[in-house]
Amino acid sequence: MSQPNYEFKAEIRTDLGKGASRRLRHEGKIPAILYGGKEDALSLTLDHDKIINAADHEGFFSHILTLHIGGKKQQAILKDVQRHPYKPKITHLDFQRVSAKEELHTNVPVHFLGEEAVKKAGGVVVHQLNDIEITCLPKDLPEFIEVDVSGLEIGDNIHLSQIEAPKGVTFVELTRGADHDPVLVTVSKPKAEKVEDEAPEAPEAPEAANEKKDEE
Numbered sequence: 001m002s003q004p005n006y007e008f009k010a011e012i013r014t015d016l017g018k019g020a021s022r023r024l025r026h027e028g029k030i031p032a033i034l035y036g037g038k039e040d041a042l043s044l045t046l047d048h049d050k051i052i053n054a055a056d057h058e059g060f061f062s063h064i065l066t067l068h069i070g071g072k073k074q075q076a077i078l079k080d081v082q083r084h085p086y087k088p089k090i091t092h093l094d095f096q097r098v099s100a101k102e103e104l105h106t107n108v109p110v111h112f113l114g115e116e117a118v119k120k121a122g123g124v125v126v127h128q129l130n131d132i133e134i135t136c137l138p139k140d141l142p143e144f145i146e147v148d149v150s151g152l153e154i155g156d157n158i159h160l161s162q163i164e165a166p167k168g169v170t171f172v173e174l175t176r177g178a179d180h181d182p183v184l185v186t187v188s189k190p191k192a193e194k195v196e197d198e199a200p201e202a203p204e205a206p207e208a209a210n211e212k213k214d215e216e
Helices: 018-026 048-054 115-120 172-176 206-215
Strands: 007-012 029-035 042-047 065-069 072-083 090-097 104-113 124-127 131-136 145-148 157-159 183-188
Touching (some): 042 048, 042 065, 115 124
Antiparallel strands (some): 007 042, 065 072, 157 183
């Protein structure tokens, strides 16, 4: 799968409300909002097909995106995605403006490495967290955080404090006190397979027992 270009054309919309949003969706567009910084919030529309294709890539949710609005470029990060309850459609997007001099507050996914080695040793890798809350300047934003689990044995775990943050990145949870050090991953024993007990012999029916006595 080729890496997508995270640049999208967005149009300013003035026709607001639920009815207007429904009409936009019927036209293959997604209503969205862009907020943050010193500028006012903007209501936007984007092409649904381009967004849904980009959403197949993990980086869409953690990269800095470029929105082309009225001939100008605006860098932003995706803060929220609303999806249709049962159709494969995105119904709304929230974007936050990005400034090169202002820290971002966002979540990035965790990539666990070396899981096959743990499985071969008989362990089961259990992900306790799949993303990490961070702050950093836009230039330091990582696409993901790697955690190597290959050396873990059954009963082992890795806490957030055991992970080295990339340069310029702060793990938010660790700034909240000593009791805020969540477990990212644990290794447990495989669940024992239930052995079905042999079914007890059914008691003889009275008629059969009587027949045996008569034969004796």
